[in-house]
Amino acid sequence: MAKAKSSIKLRAKEKNGVTTVKALMSHPMETGQRKNKKTGENIPEHFIQEVVGEYNGKVVITTSWSGGVSKDPYLSFSFKGGANGEMVKVSWTDNKGGSDSNEVKIKGKK
Template sequence: MAEGMKIRATLQGDVADVKSLMNHIMETGLRKDAKTGKLIPAHFINQVVATLNGKTVLEAHWGAAVSKNPFLGFKVKGAKAGDKIAINTVDNNGEKISGETTVA
C-alpha cells in the first residue's frame, strides 16, 4: 500500500501508451489463513479512473480476480507530449491510490 503507483506514458504517433503498476494486495476473500483456518477478508481495488488532462478516458470496475499488484495498460488517441495522465483508484475499504505522469 505504501508505495502507491508507478505510471509511465510514452507517445507513439498521436497515441499515448500508458502502463501502470499499482501496489495492492488484491485479496480475494476466498483464501484461508493457514494458521487460523478463517477466511481472509477481501481487500481489492474495485474502481479505477484514468484521465488525460483532467478528462476521463477510462473507467473501470474491477473484481478481486485482478492479480496482486495490478498492471494496467491502455492507449489514448489524440495525446501530445507534455499532456498529463492521472490514474485514481479506490478499493473496497475506501482506500485510495493515485498516480500521475506526463506523456513523453
Template sequence: MAKSIRARATLKGDTVTVKSLITHVMETGLRKDEKTGDKIPAHYIQEVTCEHNGKEVVLAQWGPAVSKNPYLSYEFTGGKSGDDVSISWVDNKGEKDSLTVQVK
C-alpha cells in the first residue's frame, strides 16, 4: 500500500542519501475547529523506522511539533545500488504505513 509515503534513495560515493515525504495531518491537539470551537484531537506520527536491507539505520521519534506532511532526510554509508531502503511509520492512533524503495 504505502500510499502515504514517497521516498528516494540515491547513492553518491559511499553515501546513500534518503529523502522522504509522508502524507500525514500531524495534528497537535491544540488547534480548534473554526466552526464549532471544539479542540481537534491530537493525531501525529510518533515513530519512523528507517531500514537498510532489514537493518535499522535511523529511528525517528517525533512529537506533534513536526510539521504536517513531514519531510525526513538522512544519510548512511555501506549501501550499494539496488539495496532495499524501507521506511515505516506509526502514529499515536496506531495507524501505520511502510514503503520499500531501491537505492539508485
C-alpha cells in the first residue's frame, strides 16, 4: 500500500472573516495505563503531545495534549482572517518523537 498519505486530514473554511480549521489525526493516543490483553503488560504511553496550527507561516494555535485525548484525535480551531486559496498548516509531534504535518488551502469566497 502507498505510504505517503498524511496522518492528518484537514479542512479549512473561511466565513465572515473567520477561518475555521478542522483536523483529524490518525494516532493511537495510548495513555500508558491500558493493558495488552494477551501479555497483561501495560501498553507504553504513546500520544501526540503537541499540535501546531499555522496560517501564512504564523503560529495561530499551539495545542498540548495528554493521552487523555481520544484515539484518532480531533482538533478544531478558528482564527480571524484567511482568504480563499491561502494555506493552513497543521503539524503534530508525539512523545516518542514521531511527527507529521499537512497543509490545506482555505476554502472561502473568491
